[in-house]
Amino acid sequence: MSYPDTVGFRNGNAGNGTQITWTKPGGSIGMLIGYQTTGLFTQAEIDDPKVPKYAGARPGSMKWVDGDGDGILEIQDDYVVLANPHPDLMFGWNNTFEYKGITLRTIFAGQLGGAIYDLRKEIMYNVDGNFNVSRDMANRWRPGDTDFSADKFPTTYLNTNRVRFPGSNKIIDGSYIALKNLTLAYDIARLLKGRAKFAKAIEVVGSVRNVFYIANYKEGNPEVRRTNDGSALRSVNYGSYPTSRTYTLGLNFTF
Numbered sequence: 001m002s003y004p005d006t007v008g009f010r011n012g013n014a015g016n017g018t019q020i021t022w023t024k025p026g027g028s029i030g031m032l033i034g035y036q037t038t039g040l041f042t043q044a045e046i047d048d049p050k051v052p053k054y055a056g057a058r059p060g061s062m063k064w065v066d067g068d069g070d071g072i073l074e075i076q077d078d079y080v081v082l083a084n085p086h087p088d089l090m091f092g093w094n095n096t097f098e099y100k101g102i103t104l105r106t107i108f109a110g111q112l113g114g115a116i117y118d119l120r121k122e123i124m125y126n127v128d129g130n131f132n133v134s135r136d137m138a139n140r141w142r143p144g145d146t147d148f149s150a151d152k153f154p155t156t157y158l159n160t161n162r163v164r165f166p167g168s169n170k171i172i173d174g175s176y177i178a179l180k181n182l183t184l185a186y187d188i189a190r191l192l193k194g195r196a197k198f199a200k201a202i203e204v205v206g207s208v209r210n211v212f213y214i215a216n217y218k219e220g221n222p223e224v225r226r227t228n229d230g231s232a233l234r235s236v237n238y239g240s241y242p243t244s245r246t247y248t249l250g251l252n253f254t255f
């Protein structure tokens with residue numbers, strides 16, 4: 001399962017000469033790969049020669065699964081298949097409610113499963129340069145902290161060479177449900193009581209697109225797709241422009 005395996009092909013340049021996805025015979029297209037983070041090193045683990053690590057590791061440094069089992073943590077050699085970007089289920093649900101000339105239409109859509117790779121974090125979680133970073137960095141590990149979990153951001157020391165590569169700390173479940181469209185219409189011809197003989201119905205229509213999303217993924221639209229890289233590289237967010245909410249008001253005549 002580890003990176004030196006040359007079966008299949010990899011796709012999606014992560015900017016560091018490594019790829020984000022791996023397509024192999026017998027598996028799904030474009031499986032997300034990278035190192036599997038297991039938290040941060042404690043002092044006891046640094047002192048224990050049996051714990052796999054890399055040169056320069058210190059308490060608070062990121063650790064991951066020794067994917068090739070050679071006793072040394074190395075970025076590419078330890079890559080494993082991390083997640084499937086393809087959803088288990090995609091669904092839609094349309095409804096039309098009508099009552100005394102009032103029409104309410106809803107279009108829900110969503111998916112269950114399907115991982116998102118947040119490629120932006122390779123840049124926004126890199127604190128070794130002179131550029132803007134995520135506000136998560138304010139809660140990074142510092143000497144004295146007792147949280148060594150995988151949710152804690154590591155110490156900045158020697159951070160760049162680890163953060164700027166594909167890893168499980170940038171993968172989020174892509175399940176979501178969205179109200180894609182909400183339309184409310186009213187037939188004002190009813191109020192005119194037959195005086196508007198030129199039209200059978202005059203609907204005043206107001207609608208909102210992309211009303212809300214309920215999703216685990218908070219950093220953007222959960223429908224993200226990195227384009228122009230083909231189907232072997234889907235569900236990758238590299239700073240996609242957010243979906244806009246659109247309000248529409250109109251008149252709909254039926255003659």
Ligand SMILES: [Ca+2]
Nearest residue numbers: 068070072074
């Ligand atoms: Ca290794």
